[in-house]
Amino acid sequence: xxxxxxxxxxxxxxxxxxxxxxxxxxxxxxxxxxxxxxxxxxxxxxxxxxxxxxxxxxxxxxxxxxxxxxxxxxxxxxxxxxxxxxxxxxxxxxxxxxxxxxxxxxxxxxxxxxxxxxxxxxxxxxxxxxxxxxxxxxxxxxxxxxxxxxxxxxxxxxxxxxxxxxxxxxxxxxxxxxxxxxxxxxxxxxxxxxxxxxxxxxxxxxxxxxxxxxxxxxxxxxxxxxxxxxxxxxxxxxxxxxxxxxxxxxxxxxxxxxxxxxxxxxxxxxxxxxxxxxxxxxxxxxxxxxxxxxxxxxxxxxxxxxxxxxxxxxxxxxxxxxxxxxxxxxxxxxxxxxxxxxxxxxxxxxxxxxxxxxx
Numbered sequence: 407x408x409x410x411x412x413x414x415x416x417x418x419x420x421x422x423x424x425x426x427x428x429x430x431x432x433x434x435x436x437x438x439x440x441x442x443x444x445x446x447x448x449x450x451x452x453x454x455x456x457x458x459x460x461x462x463x464x465x466x467x468x469x470x471x472x473x474x475x476x477x478x479x480x481x482x483x484x485x486x487x488x489x490x491x492x493x494x495x496x497x498x499x500x501x502x503x504x505x506x507x508x509x510x511x512x513x514x515x516x517x518x519x520x521x522x523x524x525x526x527x528x529x530x531x532x533x534x535x536x537x538x539x540x541x542x543x544x545x546x547x548x549x550x551x552x553x554x555x556x557x558x559x560x561x562x563x564x565x566x567x568x569x570x571x572x573x574x575x576x577x578x579x580x581x582x583x584x585x586x587x588x589x590x591x592x593x594x595x596x597x598x599x600x601x602x603x604x605x606x607x608x609x610x611x612x613x614x615x616x617x618x619x620x621x622x623x624x625x626x627x628x629x630x631x632x633x634x635x636x637x638x639x640x641x642x643x644x645x646x647x648x649x650x651x652x653x654x655x656x657x658x659x660x661x662x663x664x665x666x667x668x669x670x671x672x673x674x675x676x677x678x679x680x681x682x683x684x685x686x687x688x689x690x691x692x693x694x695x696x697x698x699x700x701x702x703x704x705x706x707x708x709x710x711x712x713x714x715x716x717x718x719x720x721x722x723x724x725x726x727x728x729x730x731x732x733x734x735x736x737x738x739x740x741x742x743x744x745x746x747x748x749x750x751x752x753x754x755x756x757x758x759x760x761x762x763x764x765x
Contacts, residue, residue, distance in 0.1 A: 417686075418682075418683045418686050418687050418691070421679045421682065421683055422679070422683055422692065422695040423695065424679070425676045425679045425680060425683075425695075426695050426699045426702075427702065428671050428672065428675075428676055429515075429672065429676060429699050430512065430699045430702035430703045431702075432667075432668045432671060432672035432676075433503065433508045433511055433512060433699065433703055434508050434703060435664045435667065435668055436449070436500060436503055436508070436664075436668055436672075437503050437504075437507070437508040437511075438664070439661060439664050439665070440500060440503060440504040441504070442657070442661075444653075444661070445644065445648060445653045446496075446497050446500040446501060446504075447497065447640045447641075447643050447644035447647065447648075448640075448644055448653055448654055449496075449500060449665065449668075450492070450493060450496045450497060450500070450636065450637075450640040451637050451640040451641040451644060452656075452665045452669060453496070453665060453668055453669035453672065453673045454488075454492050454633040454634070454636035454637040454640065454669065454673050455633070455637040455669065456665065456666050456669030456670050456673075456674070457629075457630075457633040457669045457670055457672075457673035457674030457677070458630050458631075458633040458634040458637060458674075460669075460670045460674045460675075461626055461629055461630035461633065461674050461675075461678065462630045464626045464630075465624070465626035465627040465629075465630045468626060469624045469626055469627050472624075473624050473627055480618075480621065480622050481631075483614065483617070483618050483621075483622075484618065484622075484628060484631045484632055484635060485635050486614060487611060487614050487615060487618060487628075487632050487635075488631075488632040488633070488634075488635035488636040488639060489635070489636075489639060490607050490610050490611045490614060491607070491608070491611030491614070491615070491632065491636075491677070492632055492633060492635070492636025492639070492640075492673065493636050493639045493640050493643075494604075494607045495604050495607040495608045495611060496604075496636075496640075496673075497604075497640075498600045498601065498603040498604035498607065499511055499600075499601060499604035499608075501597065501600040501604075502514070502597045502598065502599075502600035502601030502604060503597075503601075504597070505593045505594065505596055505597025505600065506593075506594055506597035506598060506601065507719075508703050509703045509704040509715065509719060510558065510597070510598070510601065510719050511601055511604075512699040512703045512704070513558055513719055513722060513723040513726065514555070514558060514598075514601035514602060514604070514605045515605065515608075515699055516551075516554075516723060516726040516727060516730060517551055517552075517554070517555045517602075517605050517726055517730075518605050518608050518609050518612075519551075519730055519733065519734075520547065520548050520551035520552070520726075520729060520730060520733060521605060521606055521609035522609040522612050522613070523544065523548065523733060524548060525609055525610065525613055526613055529613060531613060531616060531688070533740075535740075538740075539736075539739070540736040540737070540739045540740040540743065541736070541740075542736075543732055543733065543735055543736025543739070544733050544736040544737065544740075546729075546732055546736075547729045547730065547731070547732035547733030547734075547735075547736060548729065548733060549729070550725060550726075550728055550729030550732060551725070551726050551729030551730055551733070552729075553725055553729070554721075554722045554723070554724070554725030554726030554727075554728075554729055555602065555722070555726060556722075557718060557721055557722035557725060558598060558718065558719065558722035558723070558726070559595070559598040559599065559602060560595075560598075561717075561718035561721070561722070562591065562594050562716050562717075562718045562719075563716045563717030563718035563719070563720075563721070564716065564717050565714040565715065565716055565717075566714070566715045566716065566717055566720065612684060612692065615680070615681055615684050616684050616685075616688065618681075619681060619684055619685040623685055625678045625681040625682050625685070626678060628681060629674065629677045629678045629681055632677070633673055633674065633677075636673070680692055
């Protein structure tokens, strides 16, 4: 019996690790398909459509008996959740991935917990006692993380991998590389700004989802509807911006498989798991696992894809992670001092708990 309780206590941890393992692989596939020329809004539309199709029967089977009727307020909040979490977040992250790299996009995911904490303060979802040691730790963590984000955005640095290959190439194509250097730096800066915008929207989505989960704690239904709205939003924007309908044609079996996988896992099951963890542990706990993505993606890119790893990415990521865990240390000490009770121990809505989410 004690073993079952222990496993249940660790359930959110296992779910978050699984989600971010899936996100790491999704980012690599997204980078590949964007480099091949797929439009961002087209990819979002197909991803969210496949996620909605996957989750709709799950929502019907597991939640149809306990789910209350919809009202205009819930639908408006789900529409806003789709706009922020599905459409805008993915658009800016995809733009940033295309202009930079998958590993740098994961580095910016690391600042999401800090942004979530700062944005949660005005809404009362997080507290801050400035005079206490825990409050000072939270402030210090936020400031350190902000410094790391600036390093990631403004400093690219020398390449740490493929140095010999780069040196050989520079000897024969010096003038070409010199003329392209400014353009590459410009694209890297624009991509970094886009990634920061995507991280900001993602943090906002955590706060919106925390509110939705209190009034509508049905993860499969809410995620299916969010993806449905996201598909409509991105498709409409895509049709308005691009009049060429040929961009909607997928090129080959690989594109179809990547779209289906990244949609069903990245926009479908992963968001169900995130919603479930936000309900159980709150937005900051859910965001705290983001460094796992970068470690996995950086290893994969440097060893298999042979992508260059830059000094700025390493330094900025290290600073961000240090700031992140200073903040989490302060939060954990604050919880212990207040005698905080885990959310699952006080959850009285047992009928609303969902089956375990596996990604």
